[in-house]
Amino acid sequence: MSVTALSPRRSSQRAQKEQHILSAAEKVFAEAGFGGATMQLIADMAGLPKANLHYYFATKEDLYRRVVRDIFEIWLHAADVFDAAPGPAEGIGAYIDAKMEISRRHPHGSKVWASEVMHGAPVIQDYLETTLNDWTDGRVALIQRWIDEGKMAPVNPRHLLYMLWATTQHYADFNHQIETLNHGKPLSERQWREAKNSVKAVILRGIGVA
Amino acid sequence: MSVTALSPRRSSQRAQKEQHILSAAEKVFAEAGFGGATMQLIADMAGLPKANLHYYFATKEDLYRRVVRDIFEIWLHAADVFDAAPGPAEGIGAYIDAKMEISRRHPHGSKVWASEVMHGAPVIQDYLETTLNDWTDGRVALIQRWIDEGKMAPVNPRHLLYMLWATTQHYADFNHQIETLNHGKPLSERQWREAKNSVKAVILRGIGVA
DNA sequence: GTCTATATTTCGATAGAC
DNA sequence: GTCTATCGAAATATAGAC
Numbered sequence: 001m002s003v004t005a006l007s008p009r010r011s012s013q014r015a016q017k018e019q020h021i022l023s024a025a026e027k028v029f030a031e032a033g034f035g036g037a038t039m040q041l042i043a044d045m046a047g048l049p050k051a052n053l054h055y056y057f058a059t060k061e062d063l064y065r066r067v068v069r070d071i072f073e074i075w076l077h078a079a080d081v082f083d084a085a086p087g088p089a090e091g092i093g094a095y096i097d098a099k100m101e102i103s104r105r106h107p108h109g110s111k112v113w114a115s116e117v118m119h120g121a122p123v124i125q126d127y128l129e130t131t132l133n134d135w136t137d138g139r140v141a142l143i144q145r146w147i148d149e150g151k152m153a154p155v156n157p158r159h160l161l162y163m164l165w166a167t168t169q170h171y172a173d174f175n176h177q178i179e180t181l182n183h184g185k186p187l188s189e190r191q192w193r194e195a196k197n198s199v200k201a202v203i204l205r206g207i208g209v210a
Numbered sequence: 211m212s213v214t215a216l217s218p219r220r221s222s223q224r225a226q227k228e229q230h231i232l233s234a235a236e237k238v239f240a241e242a243g244f245g246g247a248t249m250q251l252i253a254d255m256a257g258l259p260k261a262n263l264h265y266y267f268a269t270k271e272d273l274y275r276r277v278v279r280d281i282f283e284i285w286l287h288a289a290d291v292f293d294a295a296p297g298p299a300e301g302i303g304a305y306i307d308a309k310m311e312i313s314r315r316h317p318h319g320s321k322v323w324a325s326e327v328m329h330g331a332p333v334i335q336d337y338l339e340t341t342l343n344d345w346t347d348g349r350v351a352l353i354q355r356w357i358d359e360g361k362m363a364p365v366n367p368r369h370l371l372y373m374l375w376a377t378t379q380h381y382a383d384f385n386h387q388i389e390t391l392n393h394g395k396p397l398s399e400r401q402w403r404e405a406k407n408s409v410k411a412v413i414l415r416g417i418g419v420a
Numbered sequence: 421g422t423c424t425a426t427a428t429t430t431c432g433a434t435a436g437a438c
Numbered sequence: 439g440t441c442t443a444t445c446g447a448a449a450t451a452t453a454g455a456c
Contacts, residue, residue: 031329036245039432049441054433111328117387118321119241128390136391153415159408162388163377170376177327179340181346188397189251198369206416248449259423264451427452434445 018056021046026067030108033115034064068116068124071109076131078102082139088152089209091142092164093200099168100196103175110172136161153208160207167199184204227264228276231256236277240318242324244274271333278326278334281319286341288312292349298362299419301352302374303410309378310406313385320382346371363418370417377409 024046028037039060043050057063078098085091104111121128136158143157171178173189179186187195204210234256238247249270253260288308291391295301313320331338346368353367380395381388389396397405414420 001423033243033245033325033329035243035247036329040430050432051434051441051443052439055439058433060432098412114328114383115243115325117384118324119243120386121390125390127356130385153417155403155412156408158391159405160412162380162384162405163409163412166380166384167373170372171323174327174372174376176330177338177342180331181343181368187265194366195369195372198366199373201363202365202370202373202413202416204416205242205418206412206414208415249451260450261423261425261452262421265421268451269449328447421448422456424455425453428450430447430449432447434444437442438440 015054021048021053021056021063022067022070025063026071026108026112029064029067029115030111034119041074063161065123067103067109067112071113072108072124072127072131074102074106074109076135079135079139083142087209088143088146088207089204091146092207092209093204096168096200096203097196099164100171100192100199103168103172103191104169107172107175108139114173134186151209153206155207164201167203171195224266231258231266231273232277232280233264235273236281236322237320239274239277239325240321244329275333277319277322281316281323281338282334282337282341284312284316284319285323286345289345289349293352297419298353298356298417301356301416302417302419303414304348305374306378306410306413307406309374310402310409311383313378313380313382314402316387317382320379324379361419363416365417373413377413381405 021042025042028042028045032038032041035048036058039050039053042063046053053063057066079095081098082091085094116122116124117128123162131198139161140157143152143155143160146152147154147157175186182191201210231252235252238252238255242248245315247270249260249263252273254262256263263273267276289305291304291308292301295304309404326332326334327338349371350367353362353365353370356362356363357367385396392401411420
């Protein structure tokens, strides 16, 4: 009936099932928080019996850890556009575009991350102290170089990064509030463009490159 | 031994006790989320037996509702500086200062609000649709008037408001991440000034008033 | 008004048939 | 690999002595 040997096809099927569960879990964790989420809710969302989840993920925390880790990976990749740029106008502009697009496409993931950090990062503290810390130092150095070369106004690079994170992620984390203030409707294609352009306009002019 | 009559002094004592419980609850809700918070944790934080909480607040949700409502009140008062100003440089500058100060003084409250909105505002949806919606419309109109009078660059007022909320609240909601990236230490007095000035510098230059 | 003890429910996790 | 049934722990809420 079934085998435990990890032939490529079997392994891929398992990965596919895991991905299906992870997707359901991401949504439930985002909507209810870690404490408010229940394995029953996640099972219902995935259309599986509760015990099946425990077959693929031993504990609720294991499942949660995977969700948070996956989000973090997406975040890191968004930074690639930052480094390839010749200057702040292109680099920071492209970074805003990329982060806004992630907020639009992965609002659940952004909320899970926000919730995790707000509660003191009990699960991903090591990521903050190592990977994120190193990434931030690198970007701070790059921005400082742009400032030293006279390519942008002298703004504290660290606080500028916080502004970029805050403004772009706001559209994911607070999308319910934004929708409510938009007559209860999600932002249209046109409104998303307007949002991106507004953020870029203020920030880029704010650092003296537009 | 005790009376149930609501003499002013008795009533004030009850209010004082309620305030003590609310303060403990705010901290626990912020650190654990609504689902993760337990009445036992709140009771321990307040130094009271668990059953005592149920005497003052019938259910966990009642207690939570009060915490969120109190935070919302603080937010609304922060906007007073906005309206009294003659123009955007003073109005928006003072608003940033006020919101940053709230993030510093009431980080727990900001997190409870953020968590509530992120989870779809199950408790305060009516506030969003009425009070916050009206407040936002008023401020959008004011900013638009400043633009029409040539006092600032033509920026979408609604998205500018979102940027102000996002950047200022970020210092409360993500203070754990900011501390971790600050060698594990809270921002010093000097660093808070630097944060405020950085945000104001980028935003005010970004809307063409500095 | 306060607190101990407990009733009731719900959740995470597992056992075991298929 | 999948699912039903259930165990044991923990949480909300209440009963009732003081």
